[in-house]
Amino acid sequence: MKIALLTYSTQPRGSVVHTWELATALHQLGHTVAIYALDKGGQGGYRPLPCGFYGIAAAPAPAAIDDLIRQRIQEFVTYLGAVDQTYDIYHAQDCIGANALVQLRQQGKVPHVVRTVHHVEDYASPYLRQCQDTSIRQADLCLCVSDRWQQALAQDYGLAALRVVNGVNQDRFSPHPQAEDACLRATYGLTGHPIYLTVGGIEPRKNSITLLAAFAQVRSQYPQAQLVIAGGATLFDYQPYRDQFFQRLASLGLTVGTDVILPGVVPDAELPGLYRSADVFCFPSVKEGWGLVVLEAIAAGLPVVTANEPPFTEFLAPDQALLVPPESVLALAQAMVAAAQPTQAQALVQHSQTLLSQYTWPTSARQHLAAYQSL
Structure with missing residues (x-):
């Protein structure tokens, strides 16, 4: 399976770390994976990847947050709209990537939108609330990472989101002291x-x-x-x-x-x-x-x-x-x-x-693959 994962940043925030680890686990299971990430400053990913990585230039941001989000969505749309590579799965980990995929689907350039909802924000801005709602309601497949947000999506959006687990990389995080x-x-x-x-x-x-x-x-x-x-x-x-x-x-x-x-x-x-x-x-x-x-x-x-x-x-x-x-x-x-x-x-x-044995990235990757099969 060929899988494109979209994320709003190359810095190690929670959903970005999730994207990196999921991509690695899917790659290790034999799938072709590429991350498309907005790359402010052109510094590349926060950690090397065994799979494809494409940094999308994120131009200097406008002061107003609404204008910033519009710009970031458009940067995704412009870049992905010009990419020759096609994928079986287009999966956004946040509101920005999902809104871009919704526009690209409307243009006939991607077949569907997969969206993971890590949490739902209480935005004051009507535009940001609209973006968040679009990213959730217009997704063809909606995933979440906790029971709390699965229940919130059912109650507030009428969606039956599929629950997937997070994991931890025990090769990196361990109690064993190191020389450094x-x-x-x-x-x-x-x-x-x-x-x-x-x-x-x-x-x-x-x-x-x-x-x-x-x-x-x-x-x-x-x-x-x-x-x-x-x-x-x-x-x-x-x-x-x-x-x-x-x-x-x-x-x-x-x-x-x-x-x-x-x-x-x-x-x-x-x-x-x-x-x-x-x-x-x-x-x-x-x-x-x-x-x-x-x-x-x-x-x-x-x-x-x-x-x-x-x-x-x-x-x-x-x-x-x-x-x-x-x-x-x-x-x-x-x-x-x-x-x-x-x-x-x-x-x-x-x-x-x-x-630790209950939450692993290979388990998460297999759950994602099962969910992708529903499309």
Whole structure:
């Protein structure tokens, strides 16, 4: 089978990582796969691929988000409309790629649209809501990665979306120390204890300000603790929220670079070592498609603190992670303290390891192939 996968970025956000890993697994099963990705800056993919990769030039963005999305959709349409290569499957992992495929289908240039809905956004913009609705309602085949969003698509859109799993690459993410880990800790200034890690950047749905406030409370018990907030590549401008974050950081008496470490987007080769350098993984997100980083942390041997809400509660039991109300600073701080205690940490890690065999990329690839057969 010849499969084209579309994604809005080459930076390692959740749906982009999903695209990379799915493409690799499909390729390893003997299929011809190519990723088409909007490539801002022309730097190529965040990690080398064994299959085809085509970076689509993403021109400098207009200031208005509606205009940005229109431009990104058109960049996909223009590029793919001129491609001689044809595929059996055209599969978009986001709203932008799916809207482009809908236009190309209308032009007779692709036979169908496959769309994975990782999560549904509450956009304020009427144009963005329309784009999101089009990408879902006009798809010939709709997939999702969690029960939460499968139920939401049934209730809000009347769609019977097929559920596929995410996975984790245990060849990359493991608890086994590597020689370069010490150098990485020195590079990022990880000298405290315990070290709390989150991955996903500073933005509202990651609940960053609540995490920061909880960390400040943790410091009363662990004064040498450090909080690492890695990642952050996104299409959207969260500057007002970031401004609030840094105002709160200063009011709490915390300092960037010593108490709170903000490495930004971490090079792909360094990410496994960053997990191994932490003591606890904290992810109090209020909206996720599934939460790939949680499974990466578990594979790296970290105890996890996350939200007591779907989709996390779909795959995590109370003995596998500390599940807390994401809006409660106190509950989050208490769980962060508890997860750093050796006995509790060891129990969480031991019980969570059973998840790893249930969520693999080859399993996901086979589920996708079965879904493609329905077209």
